[in-house]
Amino acid sequence: MTISHDITGGAGPSVLLLHSTVCDRRMWDGQVAALAEAGHRVVRADLRGYGESPAADRPYNDADDVAELLASLGIDRVALVGASGGGAVALEFAARFPERVGALGLLCTAAAGLEPGDGLQAFWGKENELLEAGDVAGATELNVTTWLGPEAGPEVRGTVRQMQQHAFEVQLAAGDVEGVEYEADPAAVTAPTLLVTGAHDFPEFTAVSDRLAGLIPGARRLHLDWAGHLPALERPEETAALLVDFLAESGWTARG
Template sequence: MELRYRLSGPQDGPLLVLGPSLGTTTHVWDPQMAELSRSWRVLRYDLPGHGASPAVKDAFSVDDLAREVLAFTGTERFAIGGVSLGGAVALAVALLAPERVSDLVLCCTSACFGVPEPWRERAARVRAEGTSWLAGLVTARWFTLGVAPELAEPVQTSLLGTDAESYALACDAIAAFDLRDRLAGVTARTLVIAGDQDPATPLEHAETLAEGIPGARLAVVAEAAHLANLERARAVSGLMSRFLGHGQGMKARREVLGDAHVDRALASVTDFTADFQDFITRYAWGEIWTRPGLDRRTRSCVTLTALVARGHLDELAMHVRAALRNGLTPDEIKEVLLQTAVYCGVPAANAAFGVAQRVLQEEN
């Protein structure tokens, strides 16, 4: 099995993988691209026999699709999301490789898409008749009543262009999919998005995800059916932007502070502190630390000085480690602290030297 994909956004941006629903292609995420690709390197893939991906004849599972995604993302850490079947693949990826997935967006999807018989029946009929008979059925499930033709027709065209056997095999994979008893194993920061009028994955499916995944947030989009990201594009784009909008900031935060520190900080996030964590990631790391006017060595010098001046010794220890990661030598850190003795006061510098010496000994 080979999945074809396309990349958009800055080459040095953090990676975001987005998966489509059954019967659609990478274009299902077009409404979100202008916003997300400003800071993320967005990888969108096509399912087997959909869009640019070759047709298949052999059975596959949702886990097989997840392994394929992991294969073409290399070894880097990334965020992943998907709508419907693409969301199921994203969930499987997050469980197969929790150390690789930082953020998870589950849009109009489920940990189990109902009893298997209807999916097997659909697969059998598609094998016998093709996909043309599905156009009216899925449109009624994908969109609310009275959807504009210019919104529905492109996805109907995608469906009609899908290889019938590949579609049927995907139905078989959905029939066998059930991760409800494994949701507690998801460690990624998670956003669950649901359409309030979605007949394919009703709100209770989203609630099962949000309640089962530790720390997950649930957002319900009004007047939206199954393809909420198309039908209510602005609302879904806003939700994803706010949740993932710290992409560049998170990348910088991890590079400066290290994965271990950031993972500990994120693991301790609660509903009470989540907005503050988002704030510092967006603005401190995404807006200030990523500005081109100063290199990171210089920013570390400024930060050490400010922390000494204000007496923030816990933060100072963290940023001594960050300064080493940013390329400052112990001797250069010593020079910064000597400078603070003159301009911030000897007692402040004395305490700072104690913190720095402890950190440098630990690092060595």
């Protein structure tokens, strides 16, 4: 299955944007134009069970879906930008297929081995409780409140609410399907890497990026004092600028 996607821009170096699992590909609305104007061919994808991609009906792997999408588009080498759960997918792809990734931007990324503290465990427990009670609206509101930092206004909160509720509805209707897991060593990543975290996010995600910075050769850290878990939505123009600058500094330009 080729996951749902859209493309903006011309024939420049390709950038694939992978969304947080609180959202879908619409979370990148504030970055697409700036990346395209910088000369990139911008691809946004909905992972399975999000946005316009149907939920899985058999075992699957998100990084394999990314490989299939890129093959269908004739893209041999790409820059990957992923947020949270989408960051974990981007990281896995970059570790399994390092020769195919020219730059890697990870925003408040998740990763294998994330150790939840009391706050994150409490969130997951409350979310499960609400969903088991059939309160999708309540679980949605919990996610909106939890994952957006103080910079997010009512319009952004409404957008995240819409994306998250849709994902819940699609996934609950489909039922559980096991994912296929692969061993993927972050030390195998060869692409220039940027690890972004937010001061208003759960500390576990800062710990993940700190750990990855010690494993990925040459990785650069950036901690944003204004950001929660979703900086691309909280300050879209600033996030767009930092991504454009990172890709330029990485050499992922018209010659990338």
